[in-house]
Amino acid sequence: MSDWITITIDGKEIKAKKGELLTAAAKRGGIEIPVFCSHPKLDPLGACRMCLVEAETRRGKALITACTTPVNDGAVYYYNSERARDARQGTLELILINHPLDCPICDKGGECPLQDQTLEHGPGHSHFWEEKTHKTKHYPLSDLIMLDQERCIVCWRCIRYLQEWEDKPQLGLFHRGGETVIDKFPAGKFDAATSGSVIDICPVGALTNRLSRFSYRPWELDKTDSICTHCGQGCNLRIDSRSHRVRRNVARENPAVNDEWICDKGRFATGFSYHPERLQQPLARMNGKLEPVSWQEAIQQIVAGLQNVSKEHGPEAVGALGSAKLSNEANYLLGKFMRGMVGSNNVDYREGSAVLADPRGLPALGDVHDADLIVLMGADPSEEMPVLANFIKRAAKRRGVKLIIVHPRRIELSRYPGIHLAPMPGQEVDLFDALTRASLQAGGEAIPGWLPAEDGAWNTEDVRAAGQWLAQAQKPFIVYGADYAWGFGARDIVTALSNWAVAAGHDDRLGFLHAQANAQGAGDVGLLPNQLPGRRPLSDDEARSAIEALWQTRLPRQPGLGYGGMMAAAASGHLKAMIIMGADPVGEKPSDAAALDKLEFLVVQDLFLTETAIRADVVLPAASYVESEGSFTNTERRLQRAPRAVKPMAKSVPDWAILMHLAQAYWGELPASWQTLTIAAVFAEITRAVPQYAGMSWENMGAEGRQWQRSALEVGRELRSHDPGFDPTDRKYPFHLIIGNQLWDQGTTFAATTEMAHLGVMAARLHPSDAVRLQVTAGDRIRMHSGTGEITAPVVLDDSISPNSVFVPFSFLQAPVGELFDRFGQRTAVAISKVSN
Amino acid sequence: MSGLKDIVDGTREIALAMGVTLKTLITEAPVTVEYPDEPMAIYPRFRGRHELRRYENGMERCIGCCLCEAACPTGAIYVEAEENDPAKPLSPGERHARIYEINLLRCIFCGDCEKACPTEAIVLGHIIDLADYDRHDFLLDKQALLNPPTPNTIIRPDA
Numbered sequence: 001m002s003d004w005i006t007i008t009i010d011g012k013e014i015k016a017k018k019g020e021l022l023t024a025a026a027k028r029g030g031i032e033i034p035v036f037c038s039h040p041k042l043d044p045l046g047a048c049r050m051c052l053v054e055a056e057t058r059r060g061k062a063l064i065t066a067c068t069t070p071v072n073d074g075a076v077y078y079y080n081s082e083r084a085r086d087a088r089q090g091t092l093e094l095i096l097i098n099h100p101l102d103c104p105i106c107d108k109g110g111e112c113p114l115q116d117q118t119l120e121h122g123p124g125h126s127h128f129w130e131e132k133t134h135k136t137k138h139y140p141l142s143d144l145i146m147l148d149q150e151r152c153i154v155c156w157r158c159i160r161y162l163q164e165w166e167d168k169p170q171l172g173l174f175h176r177g178g179e180t181v182i183d184k185f186p187a188g189k190f191d192a193a194t195s196g197s198v199i200d201i202c203p204v205g206a207l208t209n210r211l212s213r214f215s216y217r218p219w220e221l222d223k224t225d226s227i228c229t230h231c232g233q234g235c236n237l238r239i240d241s242r243s244h245r246v247r248r249n250v251a252r253e254n255p256a257v258n259d260e261w262i263c264d265k266g267r268f269a270t271g272f273s274y275h276p277e278r279l280q281q282p283l284a285r286m287n288g289k290l291e292p293v294s295w296q297e298a299i300q301q302i303v304a305g306l307q308n309v310s311k312e313h314g315p316e317a318v319g320a321l322g323s324a325k326l327s328n329e330a331n332y333l334l335g336k337f338m339r340g341m342v343g344s345n346n347v348d349y350r351e352g353s354a355v356l357a358d359p360r361g362l363p364a365l366g367d368v369h370d371a372d373l374i375v376l377m378g379a380d381p382s383e384e385m386p387v388l389a390n391f392i393k394r395a396a397k398r399r400g401v402k403l404i405i406v407h408p409r410r411i412e413l414s415r416y417p418g419i420h421l422a423p424m425p426g427q428e429v430d431l432f433d434a435l436t437r438a439s440l441q442a443g444g445e446a447i448p449g450w451l452p453a454e455d456g457a458w459n460t461e462d463v464r465a466a467g468q469w470l471a472q473a474q475k476p477f478i479v480y481g482a483d484y485a486w487g488f489g490a491r492d493i494v495t496a497l498s499n500w501a502v503a504a505g506h507d508d509r510l511g512f513l514h515a516q517a518n519a520q521g522a523g524d525v526g527l528l529p530n531q532l533p534g535r536r537p538l539s540d541d542e543a544r545s546a547i548e549a550l551w552q553t554r555l556p557r558q559p560g561l562g563y564g565g566m567m568a569a570a571a572s573g574h575l576k577a578m579i580i581m582g583a584d585p586v587g588e589k590p591s592d593a594a595a596l597d598k599l600e601f602l603v604v605q606d607l608f609l610t611e612t613a614i615r616a617d618v619v620l621p622a623a624s625y626v627e628s629e630g631s632f633t634n635t636e637r638r639l640q641r642a643p644r645a646v647k648p649m650a651k652s653v654p655d656w657a658i659l660m661h662l663a664q665a666y667w668g669e670l671p672a673s674w675q676t677l678t679i680a681a682v683f684a685e686i687t688r689a690v691p692q693y694a695g696m697s698w699e700n701m702g703a704e705g706r707q708w709q710r711s712a713l714e715v716g717r718e719l720r721s722h723d724p725g726f727d728p729t730d731r732k733y734p735f736h737l738i739i740g741n742q743l744w745d746q747g748t749t750f751a752a753t754t755e756m757a758h759l760g761v762m763a764a765r766l767h768p769s770d771a772v773r774l775q776v777t778a779g780d781r782i783r784m785h786s787g788t789g790e791i792t793a794p795v796v797l798d799d800s801i802s803p804n805s806v807f808v809p810f811s812f813l814q815a816p817v818g819e820l821f822d823r824f825g826q827r828t829a830v831a832i833s834k835v836s837n
Numbered sequence: 838m839s840g841l842k843d844i845v846d847g848t849r850e851i852a853l854a855m856g857v858t859l860k861t862l863i864t865e866a867p868v869t870v871e872y873p874d875e876p877m878a879i880y881p882r883f884r885g886r887h888e889l890r891r892y893e894n895g896m897e898r899c900i901g902c903c904l905c906e907a908a909c910p911t912g913a914i915y916v917e918a919e920e921n922d923p924a925k926p927l928s929p930g931e932r933h934a935r936i937y938e939i940n941l942l943r944c945i946f947c948g949d950c951e952k953a954c955p956t957e958a959i960v961l962g963h964i965i966d967l968a969d970y971d972r973h974d975f976l977l978d979k980q981a982l983l984n985p986p987t988p989n990t991i992i993r994p995d996a
């Protein structure tokens with residue numbers, strides 16, 4: 001039996017899918033039925049009556065709402081009948097009774113469905129001349145969103161979005177009839193991480209963007225299809241600019257990546273690109289001070305500086321850091337310059353060689369939509385990838401998918417049914433071993449002694465159940481985050497959790513969640529001290545000669561230093577010169593300043609004069625990603641384009657172009673292997689250097705990007721042994737340090753969005769029972785010190801934190817948590833004392 | 838043949854015409870305007886240099902809606918709006934123009950901006966002396982457009 005049926009609208013036969021809504025069927029037949037409350041991503045409701053059509057029923061013709069009517073075979077509808085037209089016209093007249101019609105000052109004006117439909121279907125006059133009902137205008141719902149109650153047409157879309165996608169009912173309707181208003185609940189908050197989505201879906205100008213308020217009219221915007229680079233999901237968005245200034249970001253549909261949602265960071269944190277403190281011109285150190293110089297002079301100084309060091313101390317004395325926030329092209333050319341021209345393998349980025357995760361990232365983000373079990377290990381999507389978090393919430397709520405969460409804190413997603421296991425740092429491997437044994441046993445392979453000791457930090461029943469669930473799941477979505485793949489002990493943890501997936505028969509569904517936009521791509525293109533482009537080891541002779549042929553140069557064979565290694569070598573005086581592109585090691589770990597100060601020569605290219613940049617000999621102003629072109633590879637290996645939306649600020653230049661200039665000056669002329677003068681040409685070369693990217697081009701990446709095949713990179717799949725767990729705490733340092741990402745942080749690009757910077761609140765979080773023990777109360781400052789350093793921070797009491805631990809977020813300059821662990825590890829313990837003031 | 842007659846007739850015609858001139862010279866006031874020493878009379882519907890009007894209470898009429906900009910066929914107008922500071926609003930309501938610029942070198946004085954304006958803020962006034970020494974002075978900013986010499990120019994009744 002076919003799923004296709006035939007319906008008749010206005011005498012025209014239309015093929016429709018059985019059970020689909022009349023609005024959708026009509027659309028396929030070329031009839032656009034006007035709607036307000038209906039939205040393709042929200043459940044049908046039938047609140048506004050805009051979509052009235054006539055239907056043939058057993059009792060004659062009747063008016064029905066097309067948006068709530070599933071079509072039946074042979075059904076007959078009239079869209080263009082006089083009665084249906086009158087009904088829609090009447091509905092509009094009623095909707096407009098109290099509408100303020102202040103279109104000229106309304107940010108929606110020009111792209112407002114109410115305007116458009118009034119023009120097309122409206123009466124053109126009104127029977128109502130009475131004074132309109134007045135409600136609250138100019139009502140800030142949050143720091144980000146402005147409400148105008150008078151404009152609301154009570155379509156429920158915002159309410160439904162928050163319920164159906166965020167699962168945070170934070171808006172509701174109050175009063176009745178003409179008095180109905182939309183509002184927050186009494187004393188309630190409006191703080192969902194994707195709250196801005198309601199701006200996109202509100203069919204009128206009731207909910208508008210506060211940060212871009214009155215700064216554009218829709219018709220005058222230049223619209224650039226791009227992506228967000230705030231996290232590894234790579235949500236698709238559109239950058240709307242005018243006069244070469246970004247005005248706003250709106251979501252762009254890409255079903256495979258972000259459906260049609262973006263989070264508030266991606267939507268609102270745009271201010272970095274036009275921040276007044278952006279670097280305007282190159283600076284060079286003269287008599288100890290950074291002074292403005294011309295580009296030519298800056299480049300000459302860099303070439304002289306690097307060549308001196310390289311001649312005197314050998315090329316191994318030069319190192320470079322790239323960035324997981326920058327494009328494939330920038331990172332690729334940095335690697336090519338360092339290896340091919342300078343002759344050093346000292347290249348890395350913060351999330352590079354130190355992260356010991358699956359080099360293929362996540363199998364696919366879309367897997368979450370039909371998963372039958374979701375396993376999150378050391379990842380907190382609500383803070384790291386809010387759009388993915390919403391997908392997970394929806395799976396849990398709508399399809400009853402269970403969650404297994406392994407995380408030292410109770411995270412937002414812990415509120416869904418499932419199992420939460422909270423190993424403290426150091427205990428992870430023991431837990432994963434127990435889970436492995438539980439899964440093996442569930443699969444019939446009994447292994448004696450599989451249960452952990454009763455006094456484990458987790459419940460044995462939970463471990464048994466979790467092991468069983470994973471072994472029995474058909475399509476689990478299994479991810480781990482950087483918390484478990486970075487720093488001291490990470491190799492063992494990743495081995496142990498991979499063992500669990502292997503034991504459960506799901507190693508092909510296990511994936512790593514990159515927190516940074518291009519952490520996957522920077523590695524793919526070879527910015528790693530021990531790997532060539534294409535994630536091939538340096539020792540791979542075939543790969544090396546292929547790259548040598550492409551670059552027409554000899555490549556150094558000795559593996560280089562990684563990020564931590566370079567910092568250590570700088571401190572010990574073995575590394576003499578560095579290029580740091582888009583990274584701020586000193587901001588993350590202020591004590592590394594001493595190491596960088598020891599360098600003979602330091603070049604920094606960045607947007608701002610960071611803590612690292614002030615120590616440089618030459619500082620180059622880089623263009624931000626909205627001002628340059630580039631491709632980014634997200635956590636599911638999807639390559640996506642971020643084209644130039646506005647022209648670079650002042651004298652800033654895109655990172656990839658800076659490297660071209662540098663190469664030209666370093667070599668005296670641009671060698672034949674560097675004649676890649678456009679972004680498309682650089683990308684074309686990358687596709688030749690990175691086998692997994694073969695067949696792609698700047699053009700064929702298209703609007704929705706292209707994924708490279710996971711099968712293009714083999715990763716072993718067997719149970720492997722690893723070192724046992726450990727306990728970093730002792731009597732001197734009794735508290736576990738738990739580090740994690742916080743959505744509102746003070747990362748460079750976010751903090752530079754001045755209007756939002758205050759949202760990023762730095763606090764150390766303690767369990768109330770620990771606070772009692774330490775005699776601190778909320779708001780007190782505490783000092784945390786480990787063997788390597790100390791920081792202070794105000795305290796927030798939070799019972800989602802496990803006792804005997806303290807949570808400190810990353811990326812806060814006032815409390816650089818990097819001080820607390822050495823360059824290679826983060827699983828550590830701290831002592832806490834109250835700061836008396 | 839009739840040369841003499843032509844001369845006589847011609848002389849008479851000239852004398853008559855000069856008589857009219859002489860009579861008008863004595864009986865009627867001169868119509869020539871000594872511009873720029875004397876002001877010029879301008880017809881009400883004449884479209885001269887733009888002015889941004891205010892309300893009687895001094896508030897700006899312009900709400901920065903950019904409709905004039907959208908209507909302008911030559912792209913002569915540039916507007917950037919801004920939110921009013923509730924303590925010191927420049928215009929009634931929530932919004933005013935932060936930047937308002939008209940490039941007179943582009944303008945063709947069509948009056949479409951005036952037609953588009955929902956608040957009757959921008960009008961083409963009666964200033965006609967538009968010559969200037971510097972190209973840049975043809976770019977009128979908001980201050981130049983506001984506070985015109987004759988405030989509240991009357992809107993054309995048929996506009």
Ligand code: SF4
Nearest residue numbers: 103106109112204205
């Ligand atoms: S919501 Fe639409 S119709 Fe209402 S004032 Fe705004 S633009 Fe006009």
Ligand code: SF4
Nearest residue numbers: 152153155156158202
């Ligand atoms: S605020 Fe907008 S989305 Fe929400 S109910 Fe009103 S009109 Fe609908």
Ligand code: SF4
Nearest residue numbers: 909944945947948950
């Ligand atoms: S008069 Fe016409 S050309 Fe001149 S600014 Fe107005 S709309 Fe533009």
Ligand code: SF4
Nearest residue numbers: 899900902903905954
């Ligand atoms: S002059 Fe009139 S049309 Fe132009 S921006 Fe101001 S209010 Fe809008």
Ligand code: FES
Nearest residue numbers: 037046048049067
């Ligand atoms: S669109 Fe059908 S009732 Fe609102």
